[in-house]
Amino acid sequence: GFMTRYERKLFDDLKSPHLKYWVPFVWFGNLASKARKEGRIRDSVDLQALMTEMNKYRSWCSLLFGYDWVGIPLVYTQVVTLAVYTFFFACLIGRQFLDTDQGYQGHDLDLYIPIFTLLQFFFYAGWLKV
Numbered sequence: 370g371f372m373t374r375y376e377r378k379l380f381d382d383l384k385s386p387h388l389k390y391w392v393p394f395v396w397f398g399n400l401a402s403k404a405r406k407e408g409r410i411r412d413s414v415d416l417q418a419l420m421t422e423m424n425k426y427r428s429w430c431s432l433l434f435g436y437d438w439v440g441i442p443l444v445y446t447q448v449v450t451l452a453v454y455t456f457f458f459a460c461l462i463g464r465q466f467l468d469t470d471q472g473y474q475g476h477d478l479d480l481y482i483p484i485f486t487l488l489q490f491f492f493y494a495g496w497l498k499v
Contacts (some may be wrong), residue, residue, distance in 0.1 A: 388434055394427045453497055457490040 371393075372380065380392055398420065405416045464483045 390430045390434060391427065394423060394430075397423055450497060453490075453493050457486070457493070460486045460489070 376396070380389065383389055383392060401410065401416060401419055401423075404410045405413065410416050410419070461483065464486050
């Protein structure tokens with residue numbers, strides 16, 4: 370509903386090796402200039418404010434396009450993988466229950482398996498793989 374059928378056809382027929390997010394901004398700028406010439410926008414200051422806001426929005430879109438274009442370096446995934454496994458190991462040891470009132474000699478850790486820690490690890494590891 371933002372474009373007419375004719376505008377959509379022009380947009381689809383436009384050949385560009387990259388995304389075409391900038392095309393509506395060019396159309397908007399041309400229409401705003403035409404509206405100023407026709408007297409629909411009464412003051413050049415209003416046109417300037419309108420174009421400034423449009424340019425801010427366009428720069429945000431280009432920044433988002435840049436984030437999409439540049440992939441995440443491999444070192445980040447390696448650091449996150451190491452952090453997940455280290456967190457799991459620390460939780461596996463730290464979340465075990467040891468009843469010190471029993472006074473077991475030579476037993477520093479229980480054989481209790483922390484089920485929720487395992488579920489948390491499977492969630493994080495699965496999320497990491499996605």
